[in-house]
Amino acid sequence: GEDVEQSLFLSVREGDSSVINCTYTDSSSTYLYWYKQEPGAGLQLLTYIFSNMDMKQDQRLTVLLNKKDKHLSLRIADTQTGDSAIYFCAPADRGSTLGRLYFGRGTQLTVWP
Amino acid sequence: EAGVAQSPRYKIIEKRQSVAFWCNPISGHATLYWYQQILGQGPKLLIQFQNNGVVDDSQLPKDRFSAERLKGVDSTLKIQPAKLEDSAVYLCASSFPGVYEKLFFGSGTQLSVL
Numbered sequence: 001g002e003d004v005e006q007s008l009f010l011s012v013r014e015g016d017s018s019v020i021n022c023t024y025t026d027s028s029s030t031y032l033y034w035y036k037q038e039p040g041a042g043l044q045l046l047t048y049i050f051s052n053m054d055m056k057q058d059q060r061l062t063v064l065l066n067k068k069d070k071h072l073s074l075r076i077a078d079t080q081t082g083d084s085a086i087y088f089c090a091p092a093d094r095g096s097t098l099g100r101l102y103f104g105r106g107t108q109l110t111v112w113p
Numbered sequence: 114e115a116g117v118a119q120s121p122r123y124k125i126i127e128k129r130q131s132v133a134f135w136c137n138p139i140s141g142h143a144t145l146y147w148y149q150q151i152l153g154q155g156p157k158l159l160i161q162f163q164n165n166g167v168v169d170d171s172q173l174p175k176d177r178f179s180a181e182r183l184k185g186v187d188s189t190l191k192i193q194p195a196k197l198e199d200s201a202v203y204l205c206a207s208s209f210p211g212v213y214e215k216l217f218f219g220s221g222t223q224l225s226v227l
Contacts, residue, residue, distance in 0.1 A: 004155070035216075042117070042204055042218030043156065088155055100169065101216070103155030 002026040004104035006089055011110045018076040020107045022089030027070060029091035033101065034063065034074050037086045046074070046087075076109075084111045115139065117219035119205050125225045131193035134222045138186070138207030144168075146216065147180055147190050148204040156204055162188065195226045 003025045012018045024032075030051045035043040049056045049063045049072075056063045062075040072089055086106040093100040118137040126132050138145050143164050148156035159178065161169040164185040173180070177196070182188040192199055202223050206216040 040220065042206070042220050043216070044218070045215055048215075090155075100158065100161075103157070105153065105155050 002029070002091055002093060002102035004089055004091065004102050006087075006104040006107045008105065009108050009110070011112065012079050014079060014081055014111055014113050016079055018079045018083070018109055018111075020074045020076075020087050020089075020109065022072040022074075022104060024070050024072065024089070024091045024102070026091060026093065026102075027067070029093065031092040032063075032065060032072050033090040033092065034061075035088040035090055035103075037088065037106065039085075043088065079109075079111050081111045081113055084109055117205055117207055117217055119203075119219035119222055121222055122220070123223050123225075125227065126195055127227050128197055129194040131191065132195055132224060133189050133191045134203050134205075134224075136188045136190070136205030136219060138188075138205070139217055142207035142209055142217070143185070144208045145182055145188050146206040146208075147188070148206065148218075150202045150204055150221070152201070159190070192224075195224075197226050200224055200226045 005023045033048040034046040036046050037043045047058045047061050049065050060077045064073045086108050088103045088106045090101040090103050120135050145162045147159045149159050150156040159173045160180045162182040165182050178192055180190045202221040204218050204221045206218045208216050
């Protein structure tokens, strides 16, 4: 299986940028996903990046991928209180099982007004 | 478009009892997943169905957990008998055929085993 590591907590002030980092171990991951989980809810797909890309921008979200270091980051610009949630990095295993996602423990983002 | 429906929302049982969870995926989604999310951890895949066939159940504790997806639509996950360590949120997810990683999750069933 794949090991996915994330820092557990991040606190930012409203309007600042947030950067959530993730490291993974399986270099064969071809898709890398970011999911968001609000309290009492299931996970919601935020964005993803293909392994042949270095960067992807999607409105306030920027994903950076350093494939050599197996490091993925999610930057949220102009962070709002509604962005407070747990964010999961999830590389996809395209090996024996199609679409197998490996989730880290998640990063709890707290946004202060 | 309706999302993934799960029931019940909460369940409290005593150890050694049995429990069942139900999931109705998004219409047209051939792939259905059951994940277990223990407090403070990320979701862990228990079983993956493609239509009514099992694709991956390598992490399902088969001595006590079972799942079925009759007719390739709804699915049930059962635990019998439950242990204290089964306390978790059980998430059901589904995805379009061929777009397996874009999972749509239900709100989950929170199970407490006392």
